[in-house]
Amino acid sequence: MKKTVYILTIFFALSPLLMLSQDVHFSMFNKAPLLLNPANTGNFDGKWRISTNYRKQGDFVSNPYSTNMVSFDMPVFLFNRLGSFGITALNDRTADRTLNTSEILVTTAHFIRITKNSYLHMGFGFAVVNKSIAQNSLSFPNQFDNSIGVFNPNIENQENFDAYSKWYPDLSWGLMMTYSTSLLKYQFGISMKHYNCPKLEFISPDFRIMPKYQTHFYLEKNFESGFYIKPKLLYTYQTKASEMVFGTDIGIYTKNECFKNFYVGTYFRGGFKRNQDAAIINAGFFYKQFKFNMSYDYSVNAFNKDNFQNSSYEVAIFYIFPRLEVEKRAIQCEIF
Secondary structure (H helix, E strand, C coil), X not given: CHHHHHHHHHHHHHHXXXXXXXXXXXXXXXXXXXXXXXXXXXXCCCCEEEEEEEEEECCCCCCCEEEXXXXXXXXXXXXXXXXXEEEEEEXXXXXXXXXXXXXXXXXXXXXXXXXXXXXXXXXXXXXXXXXXXXXXXXCCHHHEECCCCEECCCCCCCCCCCCCEEEEEEEEEEEEEEEECCCEEEEEEEEEECCCCCECCCXXXXXXXXXXXXXXXXXXXXXXCCEEEEEEXXXXXXXXXXXXXXXXXXXXXXXXXXXXXXXXXXXXXECCCCCCXXXXXXXXXXXXXXXXXXXXXXXXXXXXXXXXXXXXXXXXXXXXXXXXXXXXXXCCCCCC
16 A cells, blocks of 8 residues: 555656656657666567567658667676666657767666556666767858858858767656556556756757657557557657657557467547647567567658658567576586
8 A cells, every 4th residue: 555655756756847858769668768768678478579660751862860879787686685687779850961970878767566467667767979060961051152042051150069979968857657457458557758957069058958758658458369459659749749649559459370370550649738749550470589569650741742752661570588587497416
């Protein structure tokens, strides 16, 4: 009872943060668990997990937006307590590679058993981030050449950049509640990135990256026939910009030892105070210890002239090394 009261107190104390984003993110947020919430570190059934994510957006430019990420995490025992450790490497490039972001993120989490089937996860993340600007990809008003009617990059831009590359530390934390039985699973979490409001001094020494708040929810309902549904929701807020992604997967568990699971899903991205801007189609399957997922975003914003060119796709691949189970035990004895 004391543990339950303690958990409820934490969540209610932090609930105002949920009502207060724009950062590196994936439409299929649950396929990038360490980026979503550091409390997700080690939250899987296996010995260790490795994953890779790729996102491409905007075929209307020669070098479109792209995001690459690789993660590794594993549960660990320290002082007879269950915890976890993870590391993530990320690279994000904007259109025409104008702004590049590289990040190394180290995450850790601690699990507290509340009941037989439920846990409280508390996570912390520390990242080292580099942002760089490709000066040759920028154009400024004073570089417009009236004699030829176009921008001329050879004209001095007269902008006072302090530097074109910056390194800074970035702190994050997260809380998450999980519950799991054979027929029902759910997960509710909150997280905060840029907790230390890091400085990004390209032009102004006073510019800081404001915190990003996220809340996410996941539910899996299994049926005895093998079918299941997985509704998911993510709400993000950062400096007056908000975004919400919600939808559901529908799938089936099979008895095949290789192809264990197939699913498809539909999601929407938008916000509370604005129209939906994208419909997302999601599909995936499990093959042995691998998980494959692919999603496609199609812009439904009426202001986009060419929705097809503004679309994007994502690919995620997971490999989970299974726990070693001892099926037979043998007691060694000397042979006389």
